[in-house]
Amino acid sequence: MDMSGEQRIPAPQQMVWDSLYDPEVLKLCIPGCDSVEKTSETEFTAKVVVAVGPVKAKFTGDVSLLDIDAPNSCTISGKGNGGIAGFGKGNAKVELTADGNDTILKYTAQASVGGKLAQIGARLVDSTAKKLADEFFKRFVAHMTEKAASGRA
Amino acid sequence: MYNFEYRRAQSVAEAAKLIKEADDGKILAGGMTLIPTLKQRLAQPSDLIDIGKIAELKGISVSGKTLTIKAMTRHFDVHSSPEVKKAIPALAVLAGGIGDPSVRHRGTIGGSTANADPAADYPAGIVGLGATIETNKRKIAADDFFTGLFETALEPGELIIAVHFPIPDKAGYLKFAHLASGYATCGVMVSKTGNQVRVGVTGAGPNAFRVPEMEAALAKTFTPDAIANIKYPADELLSDMHASAEYRAHLVTVIAKRAVAAALA
Numbered sequence: 001m002d003m004s005g006e007q008r009i010p011a012p013q014q015m016v017w018d019s020l021y022d023p024e025v026l027k028l029c030i031p032g033c034d035s036v037e038k039t040s041e042t043e044f045t046a047k048v049v050v051a052v053g054p055v056k057a058k059f060t061g062d063v064s065l066l067d068i069d070a071p072n073s074c075t076i077s078g079k080g081n082g083g084i085a086g087f088g089k090g091n092a093k094v095e096l097t098a099d100g101n102d103t104i105l106k107y108t109a110q111a112s113v114g115g116k117l118a119q120i121g122a123r124l125v126d127s128t129a130k131k132l133a134d135e136f137f138k139r140f141v142a143h144m145t146e147k148a149a150s151g152r153a
Numbered sequence: 154m155y156n157f158e159y160r161r162a163q164s165v166a167e168a169a170k171l172i173k174e175a176d177d178g179k180i181l182a183g184g185m186t187l188i189p190t191l192k193q194r195l196a197q198p199s200d201l202i203d204i205g206k207i208a209e210l211k212g213i214s215v216s217g218k219t220l221t222i223k224a225m226t227r228h229f230d231v232h233s234s235p236e237v238k239k240a241i242p243a244l245a246v247l248a249g250g251i252g253d254p255s256v257r258h259r260g261t262i263g264g265s266t267a268n269a270d271p272a273a274d275y276p277a278g279i280v281g282l283g284a285t286i287e288t289n290k291r292k293i294a295a296d297d298f299f300t301g302l303f304e305t306a307l308e309p310g311e312l313i314i315a316v317h318f319p320i321p322d323k324a325g326y327l328k329f330a331h332l333a334s335g336y337a338t339c340g341v342m343v344s345k346t347g348n349q350v351r352v353g354v355t356g357a358g359p360n361a362f363r364v365p366e367m368e369a370a371l372a373k374t375f376t377p378d379a380i381a382n383i384k385y386p387a388d389e390l391l392s393d394m395h396a397s398a399e400y401r402a403h404l405v406t407v408i409a410k411r412a413v414a415a416a417l418a
Binding site for chain 2: 052053054055056057084085116117122123124125126127128131
């Protein structure tokens with residue numbers, strides 16, 4: 001499945017770039033995230049509970065940042081294991097461009113899900129992935145708006 | 154299936170108390186979605202609180218211009234009820250098309266409504282008929298109830314008691330069902346009461362929604378042709394292996410036209 005989108009974030013580009021690397025920010029913004037730990041400069045481990053309708057599964061995922069061109073673009077690559085529930089993996093190419101005081105964040109992502117979750121939830125996997133991505137960016141934009149506002153004040 | 158505590162509540166008050174006390178409890182209605190999920194180990198609740206045997210949650214009644222269906226009434230009972238067939242025949246048609254015979258004999262209106270599956274039939278009926286959801290805490294209008302993919306206005310521990318349907322002059326329900334599952338790829342309930350028209354759509358978006366543009370056109374002329382050129386924007390609709398958002402947008406118009414024709418028949 002492919003997803004793409006564009007978000008206008010009312011914060012300077014460098015601040016947005018730094019936040020994408022900040023485990024605390026990621027923990028706040030990833031829906032259902034219990035913890036994010038930095039294992040190296042470009043690698044993270046995250047624990048996430050995905051709860052949609054009747055399904056509630058715990059995932060442990062490894063996330064790494066590749067092709068880094070600071071503070072303009074990078075590729076976020078991740079794979080997650082939900083034990084018996086299944087597994088997922090995906091890549092997202094993220095590009096930041098400054099537009100006045102704002103930053104435009106563009107992403108294109110490919111994701112795939114396997115195991116039981118994919119068999120049972122085939123008709124809902126795409127919609128759920130989109131819902132989670134929307135939720136992440138909604139929280140991220142809200143967080144950055146607040147952060148930029150307090151920084152400027 | 155993982156281990157859990159099974160508790161059978163004898164009353165709504167007891168069920169509310171049990172769910173509040175439970176560590177990570179789930180309400181069990183007909184179990185047509187929850188039990189398969191548990192069997193696949195895709196959820197691990199600490200407690201299941203069974204409300205399927207609570208007598209005060211069963212039954213169908215008509216009072217004035219309102220049809221009331223209690224939450225634990227099975228789809229088959231709604232489908233075959235003389236009261237429903239007389240008051241809102243389109244709702245009897247809707248209930249008779251849910252899933253398969255086993256699902257219709259076990260599944261309940263309250264369970265289906267609370268689960269808010271994007272492709273379930275009842276949400277279209279609730280939105281398209283402008284029903285009111287009565288819970289153990291308050292009454293919620295149809296327009297405020299379905300808030301997203303599997304998301305409703307229900308708070309944790311809040312239980313649906315009954316669904317109250319205002320009886321329309323005319324109504325029609327039709328769905329384009331997925332061949333294997335029977336789920337609605339797109340389903341539309343159209344109703345007309347006086348000069349007021351409601352169009353409720355399920356299966357096409359993350360949750361059931363109304364189409365105000367079609368409602369306005371149908372309020373002027375209640376015929377299928379009145380909405381033939383009204384297209385719903387595809388960018389708000391679901392896209393998956395069964396149907397693209399563009400195809401679903403096309404279906405909204407086609408199925409709504411047929412639902413109007415069914416209402417007039």
